[in-house]
Amino acid sequence: MKLDLLNLKFLLGASMLSFVLFLALFGSWLTPFDPNRQNLLASLLPPLTDGHILGTDHLGRDILARIISGAKVSLAIAASVVLISGVVGVLVGALSGYLRGTPDLITQKVVESFWAFPPILLAIAILAFFGQSLANVILALTIQRWIPYSRITRAQAMVLRSLAYVEASKVMGGGLGWIMRRHILPNLMASAVIVATFSMATAILAEASLSFLGLGVPPQIATWGGMLAEGRSYITRAWWLAVMPGLGIFITVLALNLLGDWLRDQFDPKKNLNLT
C-alpha cells in the first residue's frame, strides 16, 4: 500500500479517534480512581505519583479519571449536537432546494438572520439568558450548526430536482416524501457526512470554550474546558492541571479534522475531473 499524505491522514485520524473513543467507553475500568472523589492530602500531585498517571488537581482528584469522564461528556454533547443539527440542516436544505419558491425564501431569511451573529456569541447569549443546563448547551451549540448542512444540501438538491430520473419519478406520480426518501436524501448523504465530521470537531471546541468561560454544563460535571479553567489558576505550580485536559481536546479535534480532510478528498468531485 502506498503511504501518501492522504492515507497518513486517515491512519492518524482513525487511530487517535479510536484511542479517544476507547478511553471514553472503557476508560473507567482502566483507572481505579473516582473522577469526583476528593483527597486534599493528595492534591496537586505531579504525573506518575502514587498511581495517578496524570497527577491530581487542587482537590486531589485524579486527572486521568476526570479526563475520561470529561471525554464522555464532550463526545456525548458533540454527538447529539451534530446529530440534531445534521438532521435539521439536511431536511431544511433538501426541502428548500427541492421546493424552491416561498419555502426556500423563508428558510433563506432564517439562515441569514442566524448567520449574522458571530459563531460563539449566540451560544454565549443563549446560555447567559436561559441559564446553564445540558439541554441549553446542546441548543446553544445547535442553533447555528445546522446552517452549513442546509447550505450545501440546498445547492445539491437544486441540481438534483432537475435531473431526468427525479423528474420522471415526479411525472409518474411520486409524492414529495417518496422523492425525498428515494432520490434526494440518499444523494446528499456524502456531503452531510463530511460536514458532520468537521462540525463534530468545532462542536467539541465550542463546548470546551463555553465550559472554559463557565457557561457550559453545570460545574459539578467534569468537562475538559472546565478542568482547564480550574487549572489555570495553578498554572505556575502545577502545569499538568491545565495542559492535560487541553491535550485531550487537541487530540480529539485533530483526529476529527484529519478524518474530515480525508473524507473530503475521497468524495471530491473535482479530483475525478482534474485531468491535468
Add this chain to the structure above:
Amino acid sequence: MAIFGLLRLAPGDAADLLLPDDATDEQVAETREAWGLDRPIWIQYGQFLSNLARFDLGESYRYRAPVFELIGERLPATLELSFYALLLAVVVAVPLGVLAALKKGKTVDAVVSVVAVSGVSAPSFWVGILLVLFFSGYLNLFPSSGQLPYGVTVPEITGFVTLDALLSGSWDALYEGFRYLALPALTLALAMIGIISRITRASVIDAGQEEHVFTAVAKGMSRRAIVRRHLLPNAAIPVVTIIGLELGALISGSIIVEVVFSWPGIGTLLFQAISVRDMPLTTGIVASYTIIFITLNLLIDIFYVFVDPRLRGSKG
C-alpha cells in the same frame, strides 16, 4: 455597472443589517417571557432600535454607569488586539500558503499542512496557556496578562495604546505595549493561520490551472513574474473571502483570548458581566459584537470591488 455591482452585493447585507438587531432584541426582551423564536415583537423592536439609534443601551447593574460608555472605554483594546492578530495571521499565513502551493507535494507542503491542521484543532485557551507557560513562565520573555505594566500610561488620544504611544512619542510605552500584545495576538493569530494558509494554498493551485498561466509558461515568462502577475491576483479573491469569514472566528476567539490574558477589552467585560448576571451590560456587549461583525462583513464586501476588477465594471 458599478451601481449594479454594489446592489448585487447589498441584498444579503441589508437583510442582515435589519434582522440581527431584531434577533438581539428578541434575546433581550422576549427571552424573559417566552420562547418566541424568530418572530420579532415589533413594538419592542421599534423601542430597541430607537434606543440603539440614540446610543442608549441602558445602565449596567454592576458599574452603575451607562452601558454605552463602558463598552466605549473597552472597545479600543479589543479592536487593537484583533487588528494585530489579523495582521500577524495574514503576514504569516499568506506566504506560507503560497509557498506550500508552489512546492505542492514536497516536504514543505506537508509541513505547512500539518501546521495548518494543528492550528485549527488546538483550542485557543489551551494554546494561550501553553504560550504563557513557555514565554512568561519559562523564558520570562513576555508578560502573561494585562495591556500595560503598572505605572506606565499613555496620554489618551485615540484610545489605542500603541497608536497613542506612537503619536505622543512615548517609546517606552510603545515597547511595553507591543510586549503585552505579543502573546494574546499570537494566540489569536494561530487559529486563523491554519485556515488562511490552507485557502491560500488551494486558491494559488487553482489559479495555476488556468490556461493563461500555461501560456505564460510557454512564453518563457520567469517563475517570479508568473507568480506575481498571474497567480497572486487571481488567488486574492478567495483569500479575502476567507479572511472575511474568519472575522467571526476572530470575534469569538478574541472573547476567549481576552479572558485568558485578562486583556481589558469588551470580551473580558462580557465575561464579567455574565458572571454577575449584569443583563443590560451583557445585552449591550452582545449587540455591539453583532454590529461590529456586520459592519466588518459589509466592509469586506466593499473591499471586493477593489480586489476584483470584474465587480468594478467599466464606464459606459
